[in-house]
Amino acid sequence: MSVTVVIGAQWGDEGKAKVIDYLSEKIDIIARYQGGANAGHTVVVDQKKFIFHLIPSGILYPNTICVIGNGVVVDPDVLISEMENLKKENIQIENRIFISDASHIVLPFHKIIDEHKEKQAENHKIGTTKRGIGICYADKMLRIGIRIGDLFYQLESKLSNLVNLKNKELELLYHLKPLDYEKIYIDLIDFRKKIESMVIHTPSFFEASIKQGKTVLLEGAQGTALDIDHGTYPYVTSSNTTIGGALSGTGISYRHIENVYGICKAYVTRVGEGPFPTELKGEEGNRLRELGAEYGATTGRPRRCGWFDVELIKHSGRINGLTGLVLTKVDVLSYFETIPVCVGYEFFGKKIDYFPSYGLEDCIPIYEYLPGWKEDISRINRWSELPKNCKTYIEKIQEWTNIPIKFVSIGPGRDQTLML
Ligand code: IMP
Numbered sequence: 001m002s003v004t005v006v007i008g009a010q011w012g013d014e015g016k017a018k019v020i021d022y023l024s025e026k027i028d029i030i031a032r033y034q035g036g037a038n039a040g041h042t043v044v045v046d047q048k049k050f051i052f053h054l055i056p057s058g059i060l061y062p063n064t065i066c067v068i069g070n071g072v073v074v075d076p077d078v079l080i081s082e083m084e085n086l087k088k089e090n091i092q093i094e095n096r097i098f099i100s101d102a103s104h105i106v107l108p109f110h111k112i113i114d115e116h117k118e119k120q121a122e123n124h125k126i127g128t129t130k131r132g133i134g135i136c137y138a139d140k141m142l143r144i145g146i147r148i149g150d151l152f153y154q155l156e157s158k159l160s161n162l163v164n165l166k167n168k169e170l171e172l173l174y175h176l177k178p179l180d181y182e183k184i185y186i187d188l189i190d191f192r193k194k195i196e197s198m199v200i201h202t203p204s205f206f207e208a209s210i211k212q213g214k215t216v217l218l219e220g221a222q223g224t225a226l227d228i229d230h231g232t233y234p235y236v237t238s239s240n241t242t243i244g245g246a247l248s249g250t251g252i253s254y255r256h257i258e259n260v261y262g263i264c265k266a267y268v269t270r271v272g273e274g275p276f277p278t279e280l281k282g283e284e285g286n287r288l289r290e291l292g293a294e295y296g297a298t299t300g301r302p303r304r305c306g307w308f309d310v311e312l313i314k315h316s317g318r319i320n321g322l323t324g325l326v327l328t329k330v331d332v333l334s335y336f337e338t339i340p341v342c343v344g345y346e347f348f349g350k351k352i353d354y355f356p357s358y359g360l361e362d363c364i365p366i367y368e369y370l371p372g373w374k375e376d377i378s379r380i381n382r383w384s385e386l387p388k389n390c391k392t393y394i395e396k397i398q399e400w401t402n403i404p405i406k407f408v409s410i411g412p413g414r415d416q417t418l419m420l
Helices: 016-024 078-087 109-118 133-142 148-152 155-174 182-197 204-211 243-248 283-291 309-319 388-401
Strands: 003-008 029-032 041-045 048-052 066-068 097-100 217-218 258-264 266-272 303-307 324-328 338-347 351-352 363-373 405-409 418-419
Touching: 003 016, 003 243, 003 309, 016 041, 016 217, 016 258, 029 204, 078 182, 097 182, 097 204, 109 133, 109 155, 148 155, 148 182, 155 182, 155 418, 182 309, 204 217, 204 283, 243 258, 258 266, 258 309, 266 405, 283 303, 309 388, 324 388, 363 388, 388 405
Parallel strands: 003 217, 003 258, 029 066, 029 217, 066 097, 258 324, 324 405
Antiparallel strands: 041 048, 266 303, 338 351, 338 363, 405 418
């Protein structure tokens, strides 16, 4: 059993990349399993900030292998520019990045349609990242998408069918000019040349690697509450962000999974539309946003902020079989007098103790109030040095969620991590 999965336990942006970077030191292979360039995974090393949208954040260790799994939707422009940026930083990428031949490709019309669909949605906007993610996954489900493997086999006929169809959609639904098939085709051939040596059959690659005793880390993008099935539908992303997606998005058998870590902030944030019971709309929300620098890594949008929600984490624990939690950005909560924690909801006068599939917008949080602490904790080296109230806050979260907290993060740097 050699596979660890890292999953966002909230609405994304939980600090997964920092945790993945921290764990990657002892890992051989790091793989993304779903999502695409909608993700923005930020890692800070020696005060230098790296943001990854497609390449697994474990690339910053020199001996890791990074894999883009079949469940990921790959935007060629983003992938190539990320590889170029790594080269500029003198990070060796040859023989270190591999891409599944079954990953779907995000094409120019996916992004255009994503943007225009949102514009036309009026009251039903999702607040997508406009990276074409949902539209590309929709084509995958319709069985008309273009996969990486198609670049090597019968590309012309598949692509021309799709471009014809999408051009009709652009013209009729969005009153836009059709796209030039030739340009899309030539760009894809150029992309093929650049990635040819990186394309692999991921299920057999993982099977062989695991047999050889290699350790694997599966890097989730977004979070549990954005899962297409288990999230706040329709205000979700278009993939399975949870454990099922980790298996189907790589082709690794469930039998190899050893640890499933849920990453959660010590408070909650969300970008885009959709219900968020503990959201703080006034001054306190602004304070959390500024203290936590809560602006999207992909779109720069201000994130909505609110108090920790135990029901949400229990939901994530239940679905993902979380073996541990990592609590991030605990330092951001320093200096709050009292810190409310949501321990359940009231739904039309009735108490509910689960994260509901519908009606979350009408759930009123039931809070417990914990005393805050007045010290900067970002430079502390040991758990024992944390202020008493901070320890109580962490221990209470562990007690209420009933999931062991493995470590806590008190700042963006690799060294700002405390084992429990
Ligand atoms: P899409 O994934 O671009 O289709 O966007 C669907 C929803 O997921 C929107 O609410 C986005 O803000 C949200 N979302 C997508 N990717 C991320 C992410 O990496 N972090 C946080 N929210 C995300």
